[in-house]
Amino acid sequence: MSILIGILIFCVIVVVHELGHLIVAKKNGILVPEFQVGFGPKLCSFKRGETEYSFRLIPFGGACKMLGEDGESDDERAYTNKKPWARFATIFAGPFFNFILAFVLAVIVISIVGYDPCVVTSVTKGSTVEAAGLQSGDVITNFDGDGISIGRELYIYFNFNELENRSYQITYERDGKKYTTAFTPELNRSYKLGFSYMNDDNPCKIGSLVKGGVLDLAGIRVDDIIVGINGTEIASGKEFFEYIQANPLDGSEVQFTVQRGSEVKTLALTPEFVETYIAGFTYNYGGREKTGPLGVLKYSAVEVKYWIVNTYKSLGQIFKGKVTADDFGGPVRIVSELENTVEETKSDGILYVILNLMNWAILLSANLGVMNLLPIPALDGGRLVFIIIELIRGKPVPPEKEGLVHAIGIVLLMALMVFVFFNDIRNVFFR
Structure with a gap:
């Protein structure tokens, strides 16, 4: 079930992304011979106007195939024959539609549960x-x-x-x-276990981990839930806070009980002295706190901004050397986290399961929008860079040179995808 949910969420996000390219391409008079959902062998298709809409076997991804996108064409409706700003708008529309999707989903979530x-x-x-x-x-x-x-x-x-x-x-x-x-x-100056959590009435979920800290080295992950310490049951972040206030860590070994999905385990941990x-x-x-219609719109925009900023700052940690291989995650880890989300919220009813899955979709859609705007060859951001160079130079970069750069980018991205996939397998099934 979690795999199907993950595929559905990912498909919706990617289709909306490609739909952005399609709508703006057509508005700019660019011919789109095919709009495909998924990759691989064609399952079925239909034609509307000059565009064929196809559904393919592998449901990960999609494509908006524009005439002349990968080479020169004499047709005036070819992508390469349009003015730079028309091409810029068409390419930018994909990530922008991801931000719109994130905003629409945020409106639904915040109108129900608040901010x-x-x-x-x-x-x-x-x-x-x-x-x-x-x-x-x-x-x-x-x-x-x-x-x-x-x-x-x-x-x-x-x-x-x-x-x-x-x-x-x-x-x-x-x-x-x-x-x-x-x-x-x-x-x-105190003894720490190296993590953060929310001091509220919700389950005491691990919010972040200190790299090389006690919990990190013990194999605890972000989103694991603390359910007990030294034999005392913990039902919320507030209860954990109150326990620590009454029983400060002093360097003695503590029995730390955490839950991950349906698995519960107790670890013997020794706090670390830190300043x-x-x-x-x-x-x-x-x-959460409810708000009126205008507040819903305001805080929905804030929600999207939050995930955009969070994504950019997280990427910045790579260049600061604060990110390890274990921090990279892909589809396998996402499906695993979705499964945990369903398990943790199903006792609250189907509405809260759906709302939490929508929160995941907001995160992933905003994340995809940001990632695609990075100035990396083969991504939308890389293509936008070449259009900006064209605007500055007054003439386009030779197609063969741009094509070579994007081809190298595709190879590097494929290598990264393989690395992330096997890293996911190791982290999800062998940790």
């Missing part, structure tokens, strides 16, 4: 941030110059930026009024 405001849930007594005036219930709208509309945006900030011994500015709302203050994080600068407050990272 996650960045509400302060607790402030450490005697901390510098308490002295600066921050209180529980305040809504953070800006942190260190980054606009904050939802709790997950602040989570991204903390995930990609370690706090330092310097002043940080916070803007927050309280009783309808805005306030701005500043604080300097405090150096915290880090801490903010001194916790905030809402997943709890």
Whole structure:
């Protein structure tokens, strides 16, 4: 079932992407001989106008085949014979339609369950941030110059930026009024297990892992759920937080129970002594709050922006050397995560299963849009680069040279796909 769901989600996202190319190509008078869903042998097809719409055996992917796309043509309706801006719009439309799909899905999800405001849930007594005036219930709208509309945006900030011994500015709302203050994080010397989670009433899910940290080395993964510690059952992030507050880690071995899908296991772990600068407050990272029609539109746009920014920042970690082979995932891992999502939410009813799958579709659609805009040969972004070069030079790059660059890009992408596939198999089935 999870495989079928994964295929369906992936197909919808890819078809919408290719549909973007198709619609804008036709608007610009470009002839599209074939629009195909999937690859491999043709299963069935029908023709409408001058375009044949075909469905193929392998349901991964699709293509909008434009006349002259891979070579020169004398036909005035050929892709290569259109002006640069017409070609630019046609290529850009694919990723843009992925962002539109993500937005539409976000509208549905947020209209039903609401958005996650960045509400302060607790402030450490005697901390510098308490002295600066921050209180529980305040809504953070800006942190260190980054606009904050939802709790997950602040989570991204903390995930990609370690706090330092310097002043940080916070803007927050309280009783309808805005306030701005500043604080300097405090150096915290404590024992850690190396992960983050949400301090709320939802299951205590692993939000992120410190590379080389205790949980990371123990084989724990993001989205695993903490269900117990030292024999005490944990039903939520709030319960875990309260347990740690009452029983601080001190370097002694702890019995850590986690759930992954239907599998539950207990590990004996020894916390690691670390020195880090801490903010001194916790905030809402997943709890939802309903909003009106205009709010739904606003926070749906924020949702898409969140995943776009998250994708770009995650890619940036590659160049900083903070990403390992285990972090790369493809279809196999996605299907595995979808299966976990279904297992975790099916007890809440079919509506919540569908909503969580839609959240996955939002993530994947925004991710595909971003990835396709990267300036990599063979991807839409690579083709856009050649059009921009043409606009700057006043003439196109010779087709044979551009074709060679894209051919090399295809080979490299195929090699990456093979690597990701086998990496998925290793991580999903042999860890």
